[in-house]
Amino acid sequence: xxxxxxxxxxxxxxxxxxxxxxxxxxxxxxxxxxxxxxxxxxxxxxxxxxxxxxxxxxxxxxxxxxxxxxxxxxxxxxxxxxxxxxxxxxxxxxxxxxxxxxxxxxxxxxxxxxxxxxxxxxxxxxxxxxxxxxxxxxxxxxxxxxxxxxxxxxxxxxxxxxxxxxxxxxxxxxxxxxxxxxxxxxxxxxxxxxxxxxxxxxxxxxxxxxxxxxxxxxxxxxxxxxxx
Ligand SMILES: Nc1ncnc2c1ncn2[C@@H]1O[C@H](COP(=O)(O)OP(=O)(O)OP(=O)(O)O)[C@@H](O)[C@H]1O
Numbered sequence: 275x276x277x278x279x280x281x282x283x284x285x286x287x288x289x290x291x292x293x294x295x296x297x298x299x300x301x302x303x304x305x306x307x308x309x310x311x312x313x314x315x316x317x318x319x320x321x322x323x324x325x326x327x328x329x330x331x332x333x334x335x336x337x338x339x340x341x342x343x344x345x346x347x348x349x350x351x352x353x354x355x356x357x358x359x360x361x362x363x364x365x366x367x368x369x370x371x372x373x374x375x376x377x378x379x380x381x382x383x384x385x386x387x388x389x390x391x392x393x394x395x396x397x398x399x400x401x402x403x404x405x406x407x408x409x410x411x412x413x414x415x416x417x418x419x420x421x422x423x424x425x426x427x428x429x430x431x432x433x434x435x436x437x438x439x440x441x442x443x444x445x446x447x448x449x450x451x452x453x454x455x456x457x458x459x460x461x462x463x464x465x466x467x468x469x470x471x472x473x474x475x476x477x478x479x480x481x482x483x484x485x486x487x488x489x490x491x492x493x494x495x496x497x498x499x500x501x502x
Contacts, residue, residue, distance in 0.1 A: 276303045278300055280298055283330070283333050306463075307485040308468070308481075309471070339355060364441055372415075375401065375414055379432055419447060420451040444473065
């Protein structure tokens with residue numbers, strides 16, 4: 275269970291450009307659920323994803339990940355939870371140019387210190403599942419948009435995360451590739467991984483496997499904070 279309790283996030287607190295990006299946000303998500311955050315630009319979706327994914331801290335309020343309160347943890351513990359619990363898929367993939375597909379997929383697991391041959395095999399297995407094994411040695415800049423997106427998913431899966439977080443994952447994909455992406459997310463969910471997506475795209479939030487659509491506006495949740 276991920277539980278967000280009365281969370282507020284203020285940027286530039288106390289300065290003339292102070293901005294309250296989230297206010298009174300409360301939300302519970304099961305670790306077997308798929309949740310879509312929707313809402314206009316600037317409504318706070320990315321900010322909420324970054325707090326849940328331990329990439330930033332709320333100004334106030336509490337967040338629990340698997341019963342553990344993450345809000346007050348020291349940075350090194352937060353890093354550990356981020357690495358072991360979450361896999362991230364970004365709008366622009368954020369793959370590292372100049373190195374291979376395989377190396378990109380393995381990169382988030384290097385700090386874990388796993389023997390290289392085991393890690394390499396695990397990365398190859400994931401690439402095979404995503405029909406990318408034959409591209410393992412290709413440089414990522416040689417890939418098509420759809421292939422790059424699948425590599426980003428493979429990389430997000432490398433640490434066997436409990437939760438995949440995807441921010442506007444289809445923003446640069448055409449309709450077919452967006453549907454392909456969502457089919458993969460469905461498989462990920464059916465394999466027991468929670469999925470949290472932020473998107474403006476009906477291909478994403480209209481998908482049949484999405485358990486809950488949470489609508490945000492002006493930093494607040496308008497609808498969908500409770501299970502229906
Ligand atoms: N690091 C930051 N410093 C200052 N303001 C920020 C920062 N990050 C986000 N904001 C502001 O917080 C508000 C919420 O932004 P956020 O990116 O969470 O919205 P969003 O719903 O994800 O928008 P989009 O759909 O355009 O990605 C916006 O007004 C944004 O400008």
